[in-house]
Amino acid sequence: PASLTLWDEEDFQGRRCRLLSDCANASERGALRRVRSVKVENSAWVAYEYPDFQGQQFILEKGDYPCCGAWSGSSGHHSNQLLSFRPVLCANHRDSCVTLFEGENFQGCKFELSDDYPSLPSMGWASKDVGSLKVNSGAWVAYQYPGYRGYQYVLEQDRHSGEFHTYSEFSTQAHTRQLQSIRRVQH
Amino acid sequence: PASLTLWDEEDFQGRRCRLLSDCANASERGALRRVRSVKVENSAWVAYEYPDFQGQQFILEKGDYPCCGAWSGSSGHHSNQLLSFRPVLCANHRDSCVTLFEGENFQGCKFELSDDYPSLPSMGWASKDVGSLKVNSGAWVAYQYPGYRGYQYVLEQDRHSGEFHTYSEFSTQAHTRQLQSIRRVQH
Missing domain, CATH: 2.60.20.10 (Crystallins)
Structure with missing residues (x-):
């Protein structure tokens, strides 16, 4: 089953919130005003810059993302902000x-x-x-x-x-x- | 044969300099004081932040890199500067x-x-x-x-x-x- 944990400070500090399925606006859950670090425990996820799965997309596979620099793919498109999240469907690394x-x-x-x-x-x-x-x-x-x-x-x-x-x-x-x-x- | 072109302005503008082999300090060649965009025409290359292949490494495969954001892998480790370059040895995408x-x-x-x-x-x-x-x-x-x-x-x-x-x-x-x-x- 998919799972991912969000923190409102870098390096997995501050308040946290755990997601097990689609979340259209993380700032309405668990009193997180913002997301500064993420751990993906299971499955692969897509995070979006804005609520309702809008704005820049960021693929998040299993592992640790201690700061914005860990999910932003390039310094030209810096995004501080992740607000919506969903598990990736049907990923299959061997048969794609x-x-x-x-x-x-x-x-x-x-x-x-x-x-x-x-x-x-x-x-x-x-x-x-x-x-x-x-x-x-x-x-x-x-x-x-x-x-x-x-x-x-x-x-x-x-x-x-x-x-x-x-x-x-x-x-x-x-x-x-x-x-x-x-x-x-x-x- | 490996080849790569450097420009001192973004979007392949300004002065340029073409490399066909190892270059320990691009600022000593072709009057480029700095590198702001790169095209890799052949082979894969590694670029380094400092002269003599020191500092952060950036893999550059065939394609266009119009700005720093295109080679920097993450916004947490922004580097404006590429100063030394060499072709990657023995890359073999099928048998590695x-x-x-x-x-x-x-x-x-x-x-x-x-x-x-x-x-x-x-x-x-x-x-x-x-x-x-x-x-x-x-x-x-x-x-x-x-x-x-x-x-x-x-x-x-x-x-x-x-x-x-x-x-x-x-x-x-x-x-x-x-x-x-x-x-x-x-x-």
Whole structure:
């Protein structure tokens, strides 16, 4: 069963609050005004910058996140704030498959992946963008920059039937269409 | 053949300088006082915060890095500065193997990996630290936090014979012994 603990100070200090399922606004629970550190005890989770699963996404796999720097993927997109949380659906590190398409609505060149790719350009993907994608199995995280940096997007087979017709369907912030790395989520 | 281009302004603007091999101090070449954006055209590279391959390490695989936020793995360890660069040796995304040891000098519990692990705790690695490690083939990047965040350490089979007896042999900054994720380098 999924579980995660939040603290309102860095290094697992201060008040705390334990989550076992979706939480649309952590500031309404357990008197936590803010979140400064997180421990993921079970399952993989997605955290969002704003309530109701809005704003920047942050993948949180099992382990310790003692400060904001531990969940923010890149210094260019610093976020102090995590306000909503949910477990990732259907992550399967051994059996995951995703198809990338160059154009929107599953048009143009495509490429099927079943392994992690820290550099899509290195794999031969000519474009800096991905127009649309289909998750055939498992759960994935796609990133703006090579090496799993920059904006993060969690993509699950069990959400939207795994179909993302345009960039805006997988981004919750929509600042850029760039995707330069992608990997499987580990439960 | 390895190649990488540096610019002294963000978004690939300003003066530029192209590297084809090891460069111990970029500020002594091509009149670049500083590095603000990078394109990796071929091979994977490691960049360092200070001259002579000292300070924080940053893995740079093929792709575009338009600003500091694109290479810094985490907002907690912001580095504006890249001053030395070298190609990564022997990266092999399909055939890589590393053994982690709980204690220094290859003592204690061990675990052999040949796949990427965004969460070592999730894999069953009980400790937050790794005491020593042997790279049996390929090149790897290990990270302080889960999900490939925080301090980065490049580990190659062809350097130190792939043997890292203590934390200080693979870290060039030695702030912490924590390793919570590890992955193969992609050429």
